[in-house]
Amino acid sequence: MTLPVFGRLPLSALLGLLIVTATAALFLFGPMLAPFGQEEVLGTPFADPSAGHLLGLDQNGRDMLSRLLYGARMSVGVSLAAVVISFCIGVPLGFLAALNGGWPDLIGARLIDVIMSIPVLISALVVLQALGSSLPVLIGTIALLDSTRVFRLSRVVAQGIVVMEYAEVARLRGEGLWWMLRREILPNALPPLMAEFGMRFCFTFLFVAGLSYLGLGVQPPFADWGGMVRDNQQGILYGLYAPLFPAGAIALVTIGVNLVVDWALAGRTTVQGENR
Amino acid sequence: MGKLIVQRLGLGVVTLALVSVLVFAGTELLPGDVAAAILGQNATPESLAALREQLGLNAGPVARYLGWAAGIVQGDLGVSLANRQPVGELLWPRFWNTMALAGYAAVIAVPLAVGLGIASAAFRGSLFDRVATVVALATVSLPEYFLGLLLILFVSVQYGLLPSLADTWSGMGLAAWLEATTLPMLVLVLVTVAQIMRMTRTTVLAVMDQPYIETAYLKGMRNGRVVLRHAAPNALAPIVNVVAFNLTYLIAGVVLVESIFNYNGLGRFMVDAVSKRDLPMVQAAAMVFAAVYVVLNLVADVAAIALNPRLRHPRAKEV
Numbered sequence: 001m002t003l004p005v006f007g008r009l010p011l012s013a014l015l016g017l018l019i020v021t022a023t024a025a026l027f028l029f030g031p032m033l034a035p036f037g038q039e040e041v042l043g044t045p046f047a048d049p050s051a052g053h054l055l056g057l058d059q060n061g062r063d064m065l066s067r068l069l070y071g072a073r074m075s076v077g078v079s080l081a082a083v084v085i086s087f088c089i090g091v092p093l094g095f096l097a098a099l100n101g102g103w104p105d106l107i108g109a110r111l112i113d114v115i116m117s118i119p120v121l122i123s124a125l126v127v128l129q130a131l132g133s134s135l136p137v138l139i140g141t142i143a144l145l146d147s148t149r150v151f152r153l154s155r156v157v158a159q160g161i162v163v164m165e166y167a168e169v170a171r172l173r174g175e176g177l178w179w180m181l182r183r184e185i186l187p188n189a190l191p192p193l194m195a196e197f198g199m200r201f202c203f204t205f206l207f208v209a210g211l212s213y214l215g216l217g218v219q220p221p222f223a224d225w226g227g228m229v230r231d232n233q234q235g236i237l238y239g240l241y242a243p244l245f246p247a248g249a250i251a252l253v254t255i256g257v258n259l260v261v262d263w264a265l266a267g268r269t270t271v272q273g274e275n276r
Numbered sequence: 277m278g279k280l281i282v283q284r285l286g287l288g289v290v291t292l293a294l295v296s297v298l299v300f301a302g303t304e305l306l307p308g309d310v311a312a313a314i315l316g317q318n319a320t321p322e323s324l325a326a327l328r329e330q331l332g333l334n335a336g337p338v339a340r341y342l343g344w345a346a347g348i349v350q351g352d353l354g355v356s357l358a359n360r361q362p363v364g365e366l367l368w369p370r371f372w373n374t375m376a377l378a379g380y381a382a383v384i385a386v387p388l389a390v391g392l393g394i395a396s397a398a399f400r401g402s403l404f405d406r407v408a409t410v411v412a413l414a415t416v417s418l419p420e421y422f423l424g425l426l427l428i429l430f431v432s433v434q435y436g437l438l439p440s441l442a443d444t445w446s447g448m449g450l451a452a453w454l455e456a457t458t459l460p461m462l463v464l465v466l467v468t469v470a471q472i473m474r475m476t477r478t479t480v481l482a483v484m485d486q487p488y489i490e491t492a493y494l495k496g497m498r499n500g501r502v503v504l505r506h507a508a509p510n511a512l513a514p515i516v517n518v519v520a521f522n523l524t525y526l527i528a529g530v531v532l533v534e535s536i537f538n539y540n541g542l543g544r545f546m547v548d549a550v551s552k553r554d555l556p557m558v559q560a561a562a563m564v565f566a567a568v569y570v571v572l573n574l575v576a577d578v579a580a581i582a583l584n585p586r587l588r589h590p591r592a593k594e595v
Contacts, residue, residue, distance in 0.1 A: 114294040117573070119528040122546075122565045126302045129550040129558045206419055210532055213421055214547050229421050233536075236425050237440060239433045247422040254417040262413065 013263035019256025026072035027080075034066035038223045046235050046242060055245050059232050064245055067223040071246065074224040075212075076253070078139055079205040085143035087197065090150025095185050097151070098158035099177065109155070112148045120145050124211065133216050142204060153196055157189045164188075198261035202254050209250045225250050281578050288574040295566045296348065300341045303559050348563060354556035363560045367545065371564055373444065374534070374541035377457055378526050381464035385526075386519055389469040393476025393515075397484065398503040405477075412470035420529060424463045424536035431459060442539040460537045467529055468522050475518040476511075483511045513583040520576030524569050 009017070026033075036042060040062060047057040055064035097105040115123065124141055131137045161167055167184045175183075211217030212226030220227070228246035235242035347354060353363040396405040415423075432440035442456045483489065484507050492502045531543030538544070542561060549557035 114291060114298060117291050117570055118295055118298070118562070118566045119524065119569055121528045121531055122562050123298075123302070125546055125550045126299060126558060126562050129553055129555065130303050132553070202417070209419060210421075213419075213532065214535055216547065216550060229425070233421075233425070236428050237433060239429065241429075243425055244422070244429070247419065247425055251418045251422045254419070255414065258413065258417050 010263065012259050016256045016259025016263060019252060020260055023072070023076060023253050023256065026069065027076040030069040030072040034063075034069040036063040036066040038062070038067050038070040039221055040066075046232075046238070046240055056240075056242060058228070058242060059234065064242065067228060068225070068245060068249060071223040071225045071228055072249075074218055074222050075205065075209060075226065075250070078135065078218060078224070079142075079201060079208050082139045082142040082146060082208070083197065083201050083204050085139065086146035086150050086200065087193075089143065090147035091154045091193065092181075093147075094151040094154030095158045095181050095189075097155045098162055099180060099185070105155075108151070112152060115145070115148050116152075120207065121210070124207075125216070128211075128216050133211075133219055135218070138208070138211070138217060142207065146200060146204060150196065150200065154189065154193065157192050158185050161185050161188050195261055195265050198257055198264070202257045202261070205257075206250070206254055280581050284574060284577045284581070288570055291570050292567060293345075295570065296345055296563060297341065299559055299562045299566065300344060303555055303562075344559070348560075353560040353563075356554055356557050358552050358554045358557075363556050366557070367542070367560055367564065369446070370540060370542045370545040373539070374530055374543060376453075377442075377460060377534075377539060377541060378464070378523075378530055380454075380457060381461045381468070381526060382523060384461065385465040385468045386472065386523075388465070389472035390476050390515060390519070392469070393473040394480055394503065394508060396473070397477045397480035397507075398499060400481065400484075408473065409477075412474050415466050415470040416474075418467070420463055420467055420532040421536050423466050424459070424533065427459050427462060428536075440537070442534075442537040444540060457539070460533045460539055463533050463536070464526055464529060468526055471525070472519060472522045475522070476515050479514040479518060480507055480511045482514075483507045486510075513580040516579045516583060517576050520572050520579070524572050527565065527568055527572070 031038075041060060042053070042063055043057050043061050045057065045059050045061045047053065047061065049056040053063050053065065055068065058064050058067060093108070097108055123145055127141045128137065131141075161184065167180070170180060170184050208217055209224075209226030209229075212224050213230045215227075215230060218224040218227055225246040229243045229250075232240075232243035232246070236244075344354070351364065353367060355361065356363050356366065392408060396408045399405050428440045431437050438459050439456055440459070442460050444453060444456050448456075480503070484503075489502060489506055492506045497506075530541065531547065533539070534541045534543040535547060542564065546558065546561035546565070549561060
């Protein structure tokens with residue numbers, strides 16, 4: 001028997017929610033569940049999976065499962081922090097730009113067009129070159145680069161809301177800026193922004209893992225999934241599955257979030273489509 | 277139409293100039309002293325001052341930017357900090373390697389993806405369409421290194437069909453080159469096909485909802501003919517945009533793929549330069565990447581304008 005709420009969910013969304021919930025649990029409790037420490041050397045490098053080490057040992061003889069569990073917090077945490085910060089910067093500025101207009105809006109939009117005309121990876125590499133890779137720099141860089149995309153979306157969404165009758169009524173009523181942002185724009189902009197949050201998280205998660213894979217993201221001794229793929233990559237040449245565990249974990253989380261976002265977006269668009 | 281194209285070209289040049297300002301500001305004005313980075317922790321104040329003088333770091337930022345930008349316009353990309361060689365000599369061979377790999381992938385990916393996209397739009401809701409959508413969703417989510425490692429494991433290690441490292445050298449034969457680069461090409465194709473296919477499908481479907489398509493159906497035309505004769509020509513301009521947009525993605529994706537297969541391209545060149553914190557190399561590589569990006573977008577814009585039937589045969593001027 002399933003709960004009535006779950007009865008209406010398509011299979012893909014259910015699968016997505018399951019993966020997202022599991023990821024959240026790993027993020028919160030992963031390091032506590034790990035049977036061994038992330039730095040503990042327990043045996044020969046690339047030892048095969050056994051009863052004591054379900055996923056075997058990594059290139060330095062550390063327990064793969066434990067490092068995956070520790071890495072979950074790092075990989076998910078860094079991306080989550082970056083996305084939350086980028087929304088805290090991008091959304092208020094985007095709303096303000098849409099509400100106030102004028103030259104700050106124009107200059108901001110143009111500047112962001114230019115920043116977006118460089119691939120994000122290249123911009124991130126330029127900044128990491130200048131500052132070196134540390135956790136605060138990594139999170140800050142990604143958050144700032146991402147906030148340009150968030151700004152653009154929230155500006156467009158808010159522009160659509162500002163011209164609606166109810167927003168005009170509120171303005172004529174003499175409501176102040178704070179009321180307009182809080183009571184008129186935010187509630188109506190929330191659904192597209194939530195979907196964007198999911199998509200941004202997916203993108204950032206892959207991006208952080210990619211940077212770590214290149215050796216420019218999360219630095220040792222911390223375990224993180226992208227870095228683990230890089231460290232264990234040699235194993236693949238001997239036909240070992242070691243690097244596939246962290247790479248698969250990255251893929252699984254991305255697919256899960258994507259499925260949930262897809263379901264959330266599909267629900268909205270069919271309703272709009274039917275009203276046409 | 278001509279005027280529109282000239283406008284776009286001008287916009288592209290302005291964007292590139294602004295991008296150069298950003299790249300320069302990003303590398304030079306951020307805290308972090310280049311001279312200190314080169315000399316490391318053992319630097320004495322005297323040696324730091326001498327190196328700053330030698331690198332011209334004592335001039336104002338505007339003067340340094342102008343000097344750097346003037347060099348780039350004349351084709352001088354500066355001198356590497358690590359080994360004192362001209363950056364251009366190191367960079368251009370790598371650039372052409374990257375372009376060759378990206379081109380190889382694009383030649384396979386674009387026709388395949390556009391064809392699949394049009395087909396799944398034509399047979400909307402069929403089993404083929406649904407399977408294609410699910411497969412596309414899955415491959416979009418898979419990171420390049422996951423696909424790359426899977427391919428290495430099965431194709432190279434277990435069956436020994438293709439080499440696991442994309443070793444290339446100048447003067448190697450075409451057949452050998454193709455053999456070495458087929459696996460990286462496959463990864464790039466897998467990550468781009470899905471995206472282009474989905475967006476092509478959406479674009480064609482948007483056209484299929486137009487009244488003139490309904491008219492064509494009501495005339496009694498068959499499905500395939502409606503799609504190819506009526507829908508496809510009008511969807512061409514947006515599809516070109518979609519393809520160009522995703523080719524720019526290919527340019528960024530190439531950075532990861534080159535690292536997986538140890539391919540000697542511009543992406544790995546830039547990653548190496550970043551980890552060595554070799555400023556002129558990073559600046560030059562970033563400018564080249566950005567230029568490719570801007571040029572691709574420009575080509576897409578111009579092609580979209582040229583392919584748009586409404587702009588090609590302008591009616592009386594509308595205001």
